[in-house]
Amino acid sequence: MTPDFWNDYGMPFLFMVLQIVITIGAVIFSVAYLTYAERKVQGAMQRRQGPTTVGPFGLLQPIADGIKLLSKETIIPSQANKPVFFLAPMLLFSLALVAWAVIPVSAKIVIADINVGVLYLFAISSMGVYGVIMAGWASNSRYAFLGGMRSASQMVSYEVSMGLVIVCVILATGTMNLSEIVTAERPVWLQILLLPMLVVFLVSILAETNRAPFDLPEGESELSGGFMVEYSAFAYAMFFLGEYANMILMSAMATILFLGGWLPPFEIQALAFVPGIIWFVLKVCAVLFFFLWTRATFPRYRYDQLMRLGWKIFLPLSLIWVVVIAGTLLYMGRI
Amino acid sequence: MITAIAFYFFSAVLLLSALCVITARNPVHSVLFLILAFFNAAGLFVLLGAEFIAMILVIVYVGAVAVLFLFVVMMLDISFADLRKGAMQYVPLGILIGGLMLAELVTLYMAWPAKPPVEALPMANVTNTVHLGQVLYTDYVLPFQVSGLVLLVAMIGAIVLTFRQREGVRRQKIAQQVSRKQADVISIEKIPTGKGIG
Numbered sequence: 256m257t258p259d260f261w262n263d264y265g266m267p268f269l270f271m272v273l274q275i276v277i278t279i280g281a282v283i284f285s286v287a288y289l290t291y292a293e294r295k296v297q298g299a300m301q302r303r304q305g306p307t308t309v310g311p312f313g314l315l316q317p318i319a320d321g322i323k324l325l326s327k328e329t330i331i332p333s334q335a336n337k338p339v340f341f342l343a344p345m346l347l348f349s350l351a352l353v354a355w356a357v358i359p360v361s362a363k364i365v366i367a368d369i370n371v372g373v374l375y376l377f378a379i380s381s382m383g384v385y386g387v388i389m390a391g392w393a394s395n396s397r398y399a400f401l402g403g404m405r406s407a408s409q410m411v412s413y414e415v416s417m418g419l420v421i422v423c424v425i426l427a428t429g430t431m432n433l434s435e436i437v438t439a440e441r442p443v444w445l446q447i448l449l450l451p452m453l454v455v456f457l458v459s460i461l462a463e464t465n466r467a468p469f470d471l472p473e474g475e476s477e478l479s480g481g482f483m484v485e486y487s488a489f490a491y492a493m494f495f496l497g498e499y500a501n502m503i504l505m506s507a508m509a510t511i512l513f514l515g516g517w518l519p520p521f522e523i524q525a526l527a528f529v530p531g532i533i534w535f536v537l538k539v540c541a542v543l544f545f546f547l548w549t550r551a552t553f554p555r556y557r558y559d560q561l562m563r564l565g566w567k568i569f570l571p572l573s574l575i576w577v578v579v580i581a582g583t584l585l586y587m588g589r590i
Numbered sequence: 591m592i593t594a595i596a597f598y599f600f601s602a603v604l605l606l607s608a609l610c611v612i613t614a615r616n617p618v619h620s621v622l623f624l625i626l627a628f629f630n631a632a633g634l635f636v637l638l639g640a641e642f643i644a645m646i647l648v649i650v651y652v653g654a655v656a657v658l659f660l661f662v663v664m665m666l667d668i669s670f671a672d673l674r675k676g677a678m679q680y681v682p683l684g685i686l687i688g689g690l691m692l693a694e695l696v697t698l699y700m701a702w703p704a705k706p707p708v709e710a711l712p713m714a715n716v717t718n719t720v721h722l723g724q725v726l727y728t729d730y731v732l733p734f735q736v737s738g739l740v741l742l743v744a745m746i747g748a749i750v751l752t753f754r755q756r757e758g759v760r761r762q763k764i765a766q767q768v769s770r771k772q773a774d775v776i777s778i779e780k781i782p783t784g785k786g787i788g
Contacts, residue, residue: 264592336616336618339618339619369641370641370717370719371641371642371645371719374642374645374646374649375645377645377649377653378645378648378652378653381648381649381652381653381654382648382652382653384653384657385625385657385660388657388660388661388664389622392618392664400664403664404661404664407657407660407661408661411654411657411658414653414654418649431719559762
């Protein structure tokens with residue numbers, strides 16, 4: 256092995272592996288403590304305590320939960336389609352991880368700064384539906400199948416308006432590179448113009464990640480757990496990790512598209528001494544809090560109401576807003 | 591070297607999964623292989639430096655078209671083994687059509703002008719997304735808009751064909767529900783004891 260080969264391929268490869276390991280570690284750690292935060296926040300909103308027993312303030316609870324899940328027995332339904340049955344959770348989880356490759360957590364820290372970052376994110380998030388639909392079909396159970404069906408139509412419906420919201424942001428910033436979207440100049444009128452789209456986006460990501468009040472694919476009251484009813488132990492843990500990793504990913508997406516990424520809030524220069532990554536994490540946490548907040552406060556939607564909201568309200572609204580934003584930008588001479 | 595390895599890898603997986611689409615016994619597996627094929631085609635586009643087309647391929651075909659496809663196939667309860675029984679009788683026809691298409695492709699390849707009629711565009715230092723947009727909305731604006739219109743017509747056609755107005759179905763009218771006042775629907779009566787509402 257020549258030193259050239261080592262320098263050309265060996266080092267970059269090791270560096271890549273290191274980046275991947277750090278990203279996965281960070282995501283799994285965040286997922287673990289997101290579950291803790293969820294239980295604590297919901298506890299506080301419902302006048303309960305949440306986890307308190309394992310470790311100080313119950314801080315070791317997620318780890319205990321993880322060990323418990325991993326030590327359980329994996330049960331495979333005898334009628335299940337085995338390859339697809341196991342492919343589904345893997346797909347869901349790995350999709351939630353690969354998307355992090357393009358997320359700029361600060362001005363310098365990004366694994367792949369590609370030109371079509373937004374489209375990449377959108378493509379990855381639009382593939383998430385396969386994990387759910389495959390799980391629903393492969394389990395060979397009616398509950399799971401109904402959950403998968405619901406999820407497929409729900410995610411496809413909300414993707415449409417999400418896509419149009421993303422088009423609005425691309426129009427306003429004039430780029431598809433995520434770092435450039437963050438740093439793009441945004442006058443106040445443009446931010447006000449994008450505000451309705453932020454609302455649409457936040458509601459759409461709730462539906463896209465199957466979270467309350469749009470958690471019909473899981474709907475425990477009528478589907479007893481929906482598409483993942485047949486999963487146990489590690490496969491279930493993968494779904495769980497995937498769902499929460501997706502929540503964090505969508506929050507990061509909202510942060511980058513609308514909340515200014517790693518920049519200090521309201522672009523106050525006095526706050527610029529704080530490293531960008533801290534602002535990024537804080538903003539993501541704020542969006543995640545919104546996820547938990549809605550879960551604790553809103554009752555589940557009925558399925559036809561969900562579809563109506565997606566197709567009859569969000570789709571026309573975001574479509575009109577694309578035209579409004581394009582027209583305003585043209586009037587202001589920005590395009 | 592990496593590019594070459596990636597190319598052969600993507601192409602091999604693409605061809606294999608395309609083969610599996612038609613040989614898989616389970617229709618759902620067929621669709622899943624089709625999705626894998628789309629995905630690898632996107633990988634090939636990335637290798638060509640056409641990242642915009644690659645992403646759009648994934649978003650449109652993998653994220654939307656194939657989902658609907660899978661949706662329909664999953665709902666079907668047909669045994670493809672039964673369908674396959676008579677498949678052999680169509681082999682001559684299949685070979686005929688396949689041969690015809692191959693012949694056409696070969697003729698097209700022979701007749702293709704040596705220099706492509708589209709000249710390389712002067713803007714070299716813009717990303718290919720910008721490039722594509724500029725070409726689509728200047729030189730090819732008419733074909734582009736016409737194809738958009740054709741798609742719109744197809745969409746409206748599909749809606750018109752499948753839309754059925756059924757009689758006797760009560761629909762939820764949200765505006766009506768929201769505009770309802772308490773006074774319109776509830777009246778509070780003071781009922782005297784022992785007399786009832788009469």
